Amino acid sequence: MKKTILFLFSFILSQNPISDAGSDQVVQLGVQVQLDGSASYDTDGAISSYSWTSNSGIALTGSDTATPSFTAPNETSSLSFTLEVTDNNGNISPSNSTSDIFISEYHDGGSPNQYLEIFNGTDSAIDLTGYELWILKSESDMSWEPIYSTEDEEWETDFWVLIFNSDTSMTNINSYLQLDGDYMQRVDPGLLNPNESLMIIREGEGEDFNFIGQNYVVWDRLVKISGDEPVALFKNGQIIDKIGDDEDVSSSGWDVGEGTTKDHTLIRRSTVVSGNIDWESSALSEWNVFDRDTFNDIFNHNCTSCDNEVIVYVSSPPLASPSYVSDDLLLDSNGDICDTQVTLDASPSITETGNISYQWVDTNDLIDEADLNRKQPSFSTIGVAAGTYEFGLVVFDGLLESTEEIVSITIGDNLCPLASSSVVLQSDESWLEQYPSLVYFESENFTDEGNGVWNEGEVFYDIGDF
Structure with a gap:
């Protein structure tokens, strides 16, 4: 009798390790x-x-x-x-561990600051045709495969779709949707380059973060994001990444990391190299959670595990050299400033890279906040008490930041007299608008006699005396 011996072999495909060379x-x-x-x-x-x-x-x-x-x-x-x-199985890490785009940031912020960010961590440009972003309305019958009632002529689930570079959806919903309608909109970002982020923002005006000159598209349906609506990234009709579950959720959103999706900024950890359709595992280990309206990393996702390279930039820090524009600046007899305006100057600052940005530090609140990053901000001395004021300057060359350097400005007791059609001058800490023939210095009256001559009672002063 012939016996047959059956050998069963089980093969488990071992995964390659992921190399993470750290942040630049x-x-x-x-x-x-x-x-x-x-x-x-x-x-x-x-x-x-x-x-x-x-x-x-x-x-x-x-x-x-x-x-x-x-x-x-x-x-x-x-x-x-x-x-x-x-x-330990002898497998070697590849040079790049990322094969597709994924959601790198999710922000349920103050209106109109809602946004999503997708990131390409591969080593090739990706054509976004065939990719879609979906938002589902939070309700008991949520589904990524919504059903259209031909009898009622409406969807049984509310959802919104953003389609990239195409007029049609790759899912089964397309035949019932009108492009650029309430449910489906199109944008045309074209290619997403390696190590590049694409921001999807709500309005393109009024946001509290700077998006000018950055890579972004506008999708007004982001108004629907309020922390408890699931979001999914589709590719050719299949989900490749998502935030939240298509199940009923509380108004506080889903638990994620050390917070929730509601009223928070979610940033994918630098060791994550791909999307994840298992939200439970993703929420447990893949996200860093910050307060709402945290904009530190937008347009610049850091994926240290996506490739095996790290760059170290070696440079000497820039040198901040603050001063002020002295040309034509009016000074009193003590050498103190008596002009009505002072212009600070960061021009003497030095940088090795050739790039430079400025940040003035003004604890006196004399410079408009919008001007604190200008090379030569100005401020008015009208109404400013006499004394010495310090202004700090820090410069950044794209790599390193300088130490803070200080420039001191001394404002005199009085403004210099000016013969103009209308001047504002100080008298006993109050301000009066007078004709140019009458000028107040502290509590003393000076009258313009013409030709640059000023009179105090019976004593005549030439304008040069001031």
Whole structure:
């Protein structure tokens, strides 16, 4: 009798580990620098070895550890390092671990600050044709496959769809929808480049964050986001990422991280490399939660695990050099400023990169807030008490920030006399608008005699005496 022995083999496909070389760094010349690959991970095992490579000819100490170090050169430079990790199954991390776009930020903020952000962490530009964003109305019968009642001529579930680069939806809803109607709108962002974010904002005017010159589209249906409406990212009719569940939810939204989706800013953690259709696991470990109207990271998602490279920028910090414009500035006999306006000046500031932005620090509240980042902001001395005022200046060159430097401005007891059609002058801390022939200095009257001559009683003063 012949016996048959049956062998059963079970194969489990082992996943590649994820290399995380850490965030890019900006350091000063000659300092000791440490790289950090400790956030690398393996979803079905453990990291067994690290291998760092310098792409800039820099010698690394501990290149086979998670945290190697080196000494920065004494010249401005941009240094590149890559990290390859191996797991306990012998699998090696790829150079890029991201295969598609995903939702990187969700913001249920004050009106009209609602927004979504999607991010391309791959190494190639992605044509957004075929991608869609959906919002479902929070109700008991929510569904990502809404049913249209031909009898009632209405949808059984309220939803809103944003379609990229196309006139038609890739889902089963298209035949009942009209483009640019209440339910479905189209935008045309074209391609989303590698390491680039696309912001979907509500109005494109009135938002409390700066979007001018950034990569964004406008979708007015974001008004529907209030923390308890689920959002999904579709590709070719299939969900590839989502926030919230298509189940009934309380008015406080879903629990996520250390907060909720209601009245919060959600930012995807830098170690997340793909979307997740399992909201329960996503909410547990993939999001950092901040107060509403937190705009620190918009347009600039940081995905350290998306690729295996880290850049270290070596530079010397810029030098802030605040002063004020002295040309034609009126001074009194003590050398104090008696002009009606003073213009500060950041022009002497120095930067290695050629890029520079300014931030004035005014604890006196003399400069308009909108002017604090100008190179030469001005302020009026009218009504300002005599004394010395300090103004701080910090400059940023795109890499490093300077230390704060101070310029002092001394305002005199009185304004210089001006012969004009109408002047405003000080008298006993009150302000009067007078004809140019009468000028008040403290409590003394001076009368214009013409030709630059001023009279106090029987004593004549030339305007140069002031």
